Amino acid sequence: MLNDFDLKGLRVAITGGTSGLGLALVRNLVASRARVAFVARQAQLVERISRETGACGIVGDVGLKEDIHAMALEIAWNLGGLDVLINNASSLGPTPLKLLADTECEELHEALVVNVLGPFRLTKALFGALTASAREGRGAAVINISSDAAVSAYSGWGAYGAAKAALNHMTAIWAEEAKDEGVRFLSLDPGDMDTPLHALAVPDADPATLKRPEDAAREIVTSMLAALRENAPLALSPSA
Amino acid sequence: MTAADRIDRGFAKLLVADADGAISHLPRAALGSLFRPGDLVVANDAATLPASLQGVHRSTGEPIEARLAGWLSFRDPLRFVAVAFGAGDHRVPTEDRPSPPPLSADDQLEFGPLSASVEGSLDHPRLVHIRFAGSPASVMRHLVRHGRPIQYAHIPEPLRLRDVWTKIAADPIAFEPPSAGFALDWRTLKGWRERGVAFATLSHAAGLSSTGDAALDRRLPFDEYYRIPEACAATIEAAKSRSARVIAIGTSVVRALESAVNADGTVRAGEGRASGRIAHGARLRVVDAILTGVHQPGESHYELLRAFADDRVLNNVRAAVEDRDYRAHELGDSLLIERQGAPGVL
Numbered sequence: 001m002l003n004d005f006d007l008k009g010l011r012v013a014i015t016g017g018t019s020g021l022g023l024a025l026v027r028n029l030v031a032s033r034a035r036v037a038f039v040a041r042q043a044q045l046v047e048r049i050s051r052e053t054g055a056c057g058i059v060g061d062v063g064l065k066e067d068i069h070a071m072a073l074e075i076a077w078n079l080g081g082l083d084v085l086i087n088n089a090s091s092l093g094p095t096p097l098k099l100l101a102d103t104e105c106e107e108l109h110e111a112l113v114v115n116v117l118g119p120f121r122l123t124k125a126l127f128g129a130l131t132a133s134a135r136e137g138r139g140a141a142v143i144n145i146s147s148d149a150a151v152s153a154y155s156g157w158g159a160y161g162a163a164k165a166a167l168n169h170m171t172a173i174w175a176e177e178a179k180d181e182g183v184r185f186l187s188l189d190p191g192d193m194d195t196p197l198h199a200l201a202v203p204d205a206d207p208a209t210l211k212r213p214e215d216a217a218r219e220i221v222t223s224m225l226a227a228l229r230e231n232a233p234l235a236l237s238p239s240a
Numbered sequence: 241m242t243a244a245d246r247i248d249r250g251f252a253k254l255l256v257a258d259a260d261g262a263i264s265h266l267p268r269a270a271l272g273s274l275f276r277p278g279d280l281v282v283a284n285d286a287a288t289l290p291a292s293l294q295g296v297h298r299s300t301g302e303p304i305e306a307r308l309a310g311w312l313s314f315r316d317p318l319r320f321v322a323v324a325f326g327a328g329d330h331r332v333p334t335e336d337r338p339s340p341p342p343l344s345a346d347d348q349l350e351f352g353p354l355s356a357s358v359e360g361s362l363d364h365p366r367l368v369h370i371r372f373a374g375s376p377a378s379v380m381r382h383l384v385r386h387g388r389p390i391q392y393a394h395i396p397e398p399l400r401l402r403d404v405w406t407k408i409a410a411d412p413i414a415f416e417p418p419s420a421g422f423a424l425d426w427r428t429l430k431g432w433r434e435r436g437v438a439f440a441t442l443s444h445a446a447g448l449s450s451t452g453d454a455a456l457d458r459r460l461p462f463d464e465y466y467r468i469p470e471a472c473a474a475t476i477e478a479a480k481s482r483s484a485r486v487i488a489i490g491t492s493v494v495r496a497l498e499s500a501v502n503a504d505g506t507v508r509a510g511e512g513r514a515s516g517r518i519a520h521g522a523r524l525r526v527v528d529a530i531l532t533g534v535h536q537p538g539e540s541h542y543e544l545l546r547a548f549a550d551d552r553v554l555n556n557v558r559a560a561v562e563d564r565d566y567r568a569h570e571l572g573d574s575l576l577i578e579r580q581g582a583p584g585v586l
Contacts, residue, residue, distance in 0.1 A: 056377075069401035070384045073287065073412045077380055081410065125402070128410040132285050132441055136471045180433060181426075 007034035010228075011079040011133075014038045015062050015122065016089030017055070018045045020195030021145065024217035025086060026055050032221070037075050039089070062089045062118030063110070072125035082129040083138050084224060087119035087167075088145045093159025095200045100158035108159045115163035119144055120170060127183070134182025139228035142178075143220065144171045146187040157201075184227040190216035252423070252573050253566055259578040261553040263560050268423055268574050271531075272431025275487060280479035281432060282472065282497065283489035284418035285441040287409035290387030290401055291416070294329075295351035302341040303327045304349060306356075307390055308415050309448045312369060314465040314511060315413065317380045319359065321462060322370050323451050330391030330398075334452025343368050352386040354379065364456055390416050390448070394569050411443040413465070418446045419570040420490030420532050438479065440472040444492040444514070449570070450539065460540045463515040466496035473500075473509035476526065480505055485528040487576075491544045494518060497526040520546035529578040534561050534568035548579045 012029050016022040017038025026049065029036045036055040040046050043059045050057030056078040060071040076082055093111035094103055123142055130140040149157045150164035168187045175185035192198060194210040252268035266274075275281065291308040303326065310321035326338035342365065347358040349370065359369040372379045389404040406421035408429075429439055444466035450457050476497070479486055488494045499514040500507045505525055517540055518524075524547055535542040537558075545554060557575065566573040 058381075066400075069405065073289070073384050073401065074381065076287065076410065077412050078377070125405070128285055128287070128406070128408045131408070132410040132469075135439075135441060136469050177426075180430070 007032040007225075010034040010084065011082050012036050012084040012086065013075045013079065013082055013126070014086045014088055015118075016040060017057075018042065018049045020197055021190055021193060021213045021216055021220075022086075022088040023049065024213035025088065025220065026053055028214070028217045028221055030055050035079050037078050039071055039075075062087075062122055063091070063114040065117075065121065068118075068121045068125050072122060072129075075126065076129045081133055082126055082140075083133045084141045084143065084228070085123060085126055085130065086143045086145065086220075086224075087122065089118065090115055090145065090197060091160075091163075092197060092201055093163070096203075097156040097160075097201055098158075099156060103159055108162070111159035111163040112166070115160070116166045116170065119167060123174070127178075130183045131178075131181045134231065139184075139231040140182060141184040141186065141224060141227045141231075142171075142174070143224055143227075144168075144185070144187045145220075146171075146189045148189055148191075150187075150189070160201075182231055184231060186223060186227055188220055188223055190220065253564065254423075254574045254576060255557060255560060255564075255566065256576045257549060257553055257557050257578065259580055261549065261556065261580065263556055265560075265564065271423060271574075272428035273435075274576070275432065275435075275437045275485075277436030278438070278479070278482055278484040279487060280438040280440060280475060280484055281487045281489060282440050282442065282476070282493050283408060283421055283424060284414075284444045284446065284492045284496070285406075285408045285410040285421075286414035286418050286443045286446060286492070287406075287412040288389060288401070288404040288414045288417045289412055290384060290389050292330075292388045292390045293351040293354065293383075293386065294388075295349055295354075297341045297343070298348040298350055300341045304340050305329075306349065306351065306368075306370065307448060307451075308387075310415065310462045311413075311445060311465055314445070314513075317372070317376050317383065318374075319369065319371050321447075322368050323448060323453075323456065324366050324368060330393055331396065333393040334450070337452065339365055353382045354386060364453075366451065366453055366456060392570060395571070408441065410441070411467070413443060413445040414492075415445065415447050416449055417570060418444065418490050418492050419449075420493075420530075420574065422571060423531060423574045424489065438475055438484075440469075440475040442466060442468045442472050442493065442496050444496045446490075446492045449541065457539070461495070461514075461517070463513050464492070464495065465511065465513050466492075466499070467511045468496060468500055468507060468509050470509040473507045476507050480526075486526055487529045487531065488527045489531050491518075491530070491532055491541050494524070494527050494530055494544060494547075498522075498524060501525045517543055518547050519543040520551075522547040524548070524579055527579070529576060531574055531576050533570065533572055534566050534575060536568070545575075545577055548577045550580060553577075553580065 018040040046057035060067040091114035094107040134140040149161040171187040194207045254266045254268040305325040306322040308320045312319040324340035349356045355373045495514040
């Protein structure tokens with residue numbers, strides 16, 4: 001087992017579940033016996049990962065407004081409700097990375113749509129399911145995957161960094177507003193990982209210096225459990 | 241801007257008929273400041289399925305619309321009760337829609353990527369049981385993408401899934417929206433919480449509100465499944481034990497709670513099926529007040545209100561609603577009706 005916890009019955013949805021951190025989270029959570037649904041854009045890849053992991057694969061694009069409620073419906077349907085939403089799908093904006101003054105408006109727009117509006121819309125569509133879970137004493141959490149680029153001003157990371165900073169602040173405000181509904185909101189920075197997204201941004205990085213997505217996934221699951229326990233101390237128990 | 245936004249919810253009205261039959265008017269935005277500490281509001285958190293399917297009746301090649309209207313077995317997406325319509329779309333009022341081609345057992349229906357067969361026709365030409373081919377997961381995947389929410393002739397803009405989900409929508413089991421829930425937003429729930437008004441939810445698979453066919457409409461509502469969480473049942477028991485009032489958001493909540501009531505007034509948690517009409521003379525054991533839309537006499541929703549108030553009060557309500565131009569549709573204004581003789585909830 002990848003964790004010290006048995007997550008039997010915990011219902012988790014992950015966006016961007018077919019590569020990098022998202023895929024590592026799918027594998028980690030399935031191995032801990034959670035019920036997992038993941039969303040990604042490419043039908044063939046979704047089917048392959050679904051077959052390989054046993055998680056429920058849903059084809060959809062968080063950047064498309066018209067996909068959101070269909071996605072939310074399939075998630076709630078397949079999992080029979082929802083305890084945790086992990087907004088992991090992400091867009092770098094322009095690649096190769098560009099200085100802001102070279103960035104097209106459309107490229108910034110695309111980074112904002114995938115990194116901010118998409119998570120906002122999907123969280124809103126699933127907020128009813130999350131609060132229902134909280135009212136039933138199961139605990140509920142939304143985890144938004146962030147980045148140090150949301151905090152530090154790295155040259156060339158303008159579209160991505162601005163979008164992740166917006167996501168961070170939205171998460172913080174939502175955390176405040178949703179506290180009394182029993183839904184926890186966290187933004188978590190997984191660090192620089194050896195993932196396809198990082199390779200797009202920094203093609204000549206030495207993979208040996210990067211974190212393994214499996215390690216980042218384990219840390220995120222640990223934080224997720226801590227957040228759930230605060231709200232629903234009895235809902236999850238350490239496995240023997 | 242969505243079709244639903246165009247029907248400006250911000251200026252929605254609320255008529256209150258109290259336990260003595262006295263009528264008052266409020267902006268619906270004031271809902272969060274109503275009720276007393278200790279009272280309990282129960283809402284239906286069902287999310288709405290895209291239950292209208294356009295397709296073809298294979299043997300005749302004629303167009304057909306099937307509106308899924310009920311689960312034959314709760315949460316089994318292969319088998320449904322459906323109401324069939326012939327050519328045309330929602331812009332034609334349902335009462336003017338042509339009949340579907342004659343349907344009999346084993347007829348094949350094609351709805352885009354979905355194939356279905358007629359399991360059996362019932363005793364009405366529009367009413368059938370249908371069975372989809374495929375696995376539950378694949379049927380649901382296609383249904384979500386090919387299906388459209390059931391539309392209303394009075395709203396010309398096509399309603400999308402997001403227009404028919406209430407803010408608290410969670411469990412995708414309803415065929416039409418539990419529309420009283422459109423009156424709720426998170427600010428209202430926050431207002432209640434701050435004033436000590438409790439809130440709980442159940443999930444009830446609301447079916448069709450009307451079919452436009454008088455003979456069928458007299459049979460509504462069909463049997464409807466529901467699930468009452470343990471936490472909801474416990475909250476109701478706690479409210480009853482402190483003599484607090486229970487306010488139902490919508491007729492579906494009344495149906496579920498009054499169907500699940502035990503002899504001692506507590507409510508059974510778990511799944512159940514509400515059948516039959518609640519109407520004049522029905523004894524309400526759990527619910528003290530209902531928030532609902534504006535309905536017309538003869539509709540099953542209106543008949544249910546007759547269990548809360550007598551015809552004198554309901555006639556006054558109808559007159560007041562007409563007088564003040566209340567909007568009488570699924571996304572319209574709201575009524576709050578206290579059970580007569582119940583301790584007032586305001």
